[in-house]
Amino acid sequence: MKKKRSIRKLIVVSFWLCVAAGTMVLLVAAMNVQNNKSCKGYAISIKGKADQWFLDKKDIAALLIVQGGVQGRSVKSFDLRRMENQLKNNVWVKDAELFFDNSRVLQVRIEERVPVARLFTVTGNSFYIDSSGERLPLSDKFSARLPVFTGFPSERDKLKGADSVLVRDIINISDYLMHDEFWMAQVSQIDIQADRTFEMIPVVGNHIIQFGDGTDYEKKFKRLLLFYQQVLSKTGMDVYQTLNVRYARQVIGVKSGT
Numbered sequence: 027m028k029k030k031r032s033i034r035k036l037i038v039v040s041f042w043l044c045v046a047a048g049t050m051v052l053l054v055a056a057m058n059v060q061n062n063k064s065c066k067g068y069a070i071s072i073k074g075k076a077d078q079w080f081l082d083k084k085d086i087a088a089l090l091i092v093q094g095g096v097q098g099r100s101v102k103s104f105d106l107r108r109m110e111n112q113l114k115n116n117v118w119v120k121d122a123e124l125f126f127d128n129s130r131v132l133q134v135r136i137e138e139r140v141p142v143a144r145l146f147t148v149t150g151n152s153f154y155i156d157s158s159g160e161r162l163p164l165s166d167k168f169s170a171r172l173p174v175f176t177g178f179p180s181e182r183d184k185l186k187g188a189d190s191v192l193v194r195d196i197i198n199i200s201d202y203l204m205h206d207e208f209w210m211a212q213v214s215q216i217d218i219q220a221d222r223t224f225e226m227i228p229v230v231g232n233h234i235i236q237f238g239d240g241t242d243y244e245k246k247f248k249r250l251l252l253f254y255q256q257v258l259s260k261t262g263m264d265v266y267q268t269l270n271v272r273y274a275r276q277v278i279g280v281k282s283g284t
Contacts, residue, residue: 068133074137086134101126110123145196146174147177147179148179154172157197175218177218212228224240266279
């Protein structure tokens with residue numbers, strides 16, 4: 027009885043091994059046939075901020091052509107990893123993913139870098155930065171409406187030390203402004219001082235906002251808004267020459283002519 031069970035078990039295992047082997051052979055054969063066939067074309071999709079595009083599909087198509095073209099080539103001739111890396115060499119490409127679908131169409135998925143601030147250096151050069159601090163060039167295709175920072179002290183592409191800390195403060199302040207309609211409309215530009223603190227120039231009012239560094243930036247904006255609501259709404263926007271929010275739990279106002 028036990029011998030019959032062993033034989034039956036052996037037959038079942040052998041059957042499923044044959045099925046698995048056959049399936050593997052069919053898959054390999056299908057893959058070889060697929061790889062030997064030619065690419066039918068490509069489809070490009072770009073992920074980024076909906077209302078601003080610094081890359082378009084023509085740019086990506088041009089990069090694909092430089093890499094040897096697409097349509098008509100055999101699928102197996104594509105080095106997708108190398109192509110992805112070459113696409114990432116474009117400063118505006120944050121990430122790239124390439125793969126063939128079942129119709130042998132090359133799917134090109136691009137994630138575009140999104141600028142969060144525009145900087146002017148002390149020498150007058152200008153560029154964007156994204157949320158990771160990556161330096162991005164200005165574009166002829168689109169001019170983004172972003173917070174503007176002047177007096178940036180470094181011309182280097184790769185930043186470290188105090189410059190890296192300053193960029194992080196810029197990113198935090200810029201992100202806050204872009205998510206607050208009032209301050210985005212009220213702050214004309216932010217000047218970076220020699221001690222790496224910020225002074226903000228408002229659109230309405232002749233005062234200067236002495237903001238300090240990026241420490242507790244959210245609390246500073248909230249104190250400043252409270253001062254606008256409770257004081258400037260009664261005195262007018264031109265009574266004060268400077269508003270200082272550097273220090274915790276207070277706003278120091280210096281009146282014009284004082």
